[in-house]
Amino acid sequence: MSQKIVIIGAGFAGLLAALSAARLRNEKGVSPADLTITVVAPEPALIVRPRLYERDPASMTAPLGELFAATDIDFRAGWVDTIDAGKGVISLKGVDGAAEMLPYDRLVVAAGSHGFQPPIPGLADFGHSVNDRAAAVALDKHLQALADRPASPARDTVVVVGGGFTGIEVATEMPDRLREILGQDTPVRVVIVEHGPCVAGDMGDEPRPYIEARLRELGIETIVGSGVSGLDEGGVALDDGARIETDTVIWSAGMRASPLTAQLPGERDTLGRVLVDPDLRVPGAPHIFATGDTAKAATDDKGNFSLMSCQHARRLGAFAGHNAAADLLGEPTLPYDQPSYVVCLDLGPDAAIFTRGWSPRTVEITGPEAKKVKMEVNRVWIYPPAAERAAAFQNAFEARTVDF
Ligand SMILES: Cc1cc2nc3c(=O)[nH]c(=O)nc-3n(C[C@H](O)[C@H](O)[C@H](O)COP(=O)(O)OP(=O)(O)OC[C@H]3O[C@@H](n4cnc5c(N)ncnc54)[C@H](O)[C@@H]3O)c2cc1C
Helix, strand or coil, X not given: CCEEEEEECCCHHHHHHHHHHHHHHHHCCCCCCCEEEEEEECCCEEECHHHCCCCCHHHCEEECHHHHHHCCCEEEEEEEEEEECCCCEEEEEECCCCEEEEECCEEEECCCEEECCCCCCCHHHHEECCCCHHHHHHHHHHHHHHHHCCCCCCCCEEEEECCCHHHHHHHHHHHHHHHHHHCCCCCCEEEEEECCCCCCHHHCCCCHHHHHHXXXXXXXXXXXXXXXXXXXXXXXXXXXXXXXXXXXXXXXXXXXXXXXHHHCCCCECCCCCEECCCCCEECCEEEEEECHHHEECECCCCCCECCCCHHHHHHHHHHHHHHHHHHHHCXXXXXXXXXXXXXXXXXXXXXXXXXXXXXXXXXXXEHHHHHHHHHHHHHHHCCCCXXXXXXXXXXXXXXXXXXX
């Protein structure tokens, strides 16, 4: 009887998990009929989430159908709602709404993350985000429609809440994008509101001055040490009672792992990620691996852990898929490791910053040179491989073995 690997999610982690499992199956000469690999996700496409802060977010998707066909990976369109670890079965709703049960021998949970929305008055009604494609497309439509409104300080102002990586990337896009929509002479205003003591708090002391200088150069204001207490149609209220008149608030203040993680045993971190074993297995559920944004895994023996990042999701996915297949094929599983960590942060039309290391982060490149790297990352590196078997298996192998 055939054995079944089921992978929830077709993001960076899910795709690399599927390709890595298929690669090992191929290497061991096992037929796809004897070991099936099935990806379950709403659509057979990779949503290129790291690009959702850019123009035309609707286009930030890469089809996966031909790649799956070339590598004998099955695809099931649907939305998983329950995981029954005891019975080894998941239930899903197909795109037509029909419920279905899918048994597995090994399950890889790669269902990603979503933006965190605290219960702040008005946030659900008036807040925008770039955390998922639907939200980014809605923001894009909203920005385009601003041109139909009469000029006003509120129309010409964008407030970005959260001065972390995503907040900075979306804020530094805004001045140019607003001028394109509203006219080059429009006095556009972009404000980052950050409740911590500084923007780019995670970046550390060496990179931060360059980022702050770049924000000043683009005319982006920063308000630090203050949170947001409410949003309404025409503005945003800050904790200290101040108000900013704005038609556009972009919420970039935190992510949470897929709610499916709550159905798994074991410990979770404050982001909802499962604290996984070295081979990415879920403690207490020996047939389930968690990966990508749903997993918190040690990257090395120096106390560093994976982040909710594409960089980690790709490699975590490659290990999880390999290990799920290895476990069924009687091969030893491999402990995940990812010694190098780099950040390439976009800083608007002609600049970025590239850093290496965890703490301290050392600045390697800035300005237009770093922007070239960022464009290469966003437009080439993170896209799926060609729909060709050998190239796809090589891509999966490199995702697990090649360090930055
Ligand atoms: C605006 C933005 C900028 C970013 N910039 C960077 C960056 O510069 N560098 C970087 O490294 N990272 C960046 N990230 C983070 C990066 O995009 C994520 O860490 C990465 O997408 C995680 O990959 P994943 O495969 O774990 O999850 P995802 O990419 O979120 O994929 C999850 C998959 O699971 C599917 N899914 C979810 N729930 C279910 C369900 N119940 N049933 C079936 N399928 C389900 C989804 O449809 C999707 O296919 C950025 C993110 C955003 C939003």
